Amino acid sequence: MQKTDLLVGLILLVSIFLAIFYYPALPDQIATHWGLKGYADGFSDKLVGTFLFPAILILLTALLYILPKIDPMHKNAKGFESQYSRFILIFSIFIVYIQFLSIQWNIGNRFDFTPLIPPAIGLLFISLGDLVSSAKQNWFIGIRTPWTLSSPLVWDKTHQITGMLFKISGAIAIISILVPDLVFWAMIIPAIITSLFGVLYSYYLFSLEGKSKPKKKKK
DSSP states (O other): OHHHHHHHHHHHHHHHHHHHHHGGGSOSEEEEEEOTTSOEEEEEEHHHHHHHHHHHHHHHHHHHHHHHHHOTTGGGGGGGHHHHHHHHHHHHHHHHHHHHHHHHHHTTOOOOSTTTHHHHHHHHHHHHHHHHHHOOSOSSSSOOOHHHHHOHHHHHHHHHHHHHHHHHHHHHHHHGGGSGGGHHHHHHHHHHHHHHHHHHHHHHHHHHHHHHSOOOOOO
């Protein structure tokens, strides 16, 4: 756990270093958003655009570390803290990877983003699937419906299958580089379907659990 946290801290420093090191070489207006076909369609002031990624990374990682501590079910976090820390690390690497690609494009190394993003998204989904599969009841991570939060059994069964589906979604995202025209949809649609399935499946399991409980006899 401590080694993973130190690595996350190192990734934060790398992000800040990249911003400071490349700042002089960047133009006054830098591209910060690219469309579906890889063309830049959003620009920001140099200062804002350069330090946007470090700022996002610091804020989001801090939030991810704080959430388990303020969770009313924070004791359950002990059951999946290694997977949670690993996800934070992979998420941090993902942000720095996108930051590096953005910097390279803006200093003049033009390239197509299309084949470079899906593998990173795919690995992030696979890590998310690993986290979801091992997550215990909590208020911040996973498929948090009234039915999963009301039943540990419904929670576990729902997250086992949705975790597997997120991993499959990650694999689909990675493979999608073979079909460039479908990359965007291959990254988004499976993840949306997985999330919706988790909600509906949790309700289904909860309804089955209610039917299996013996009814109390009226006096």
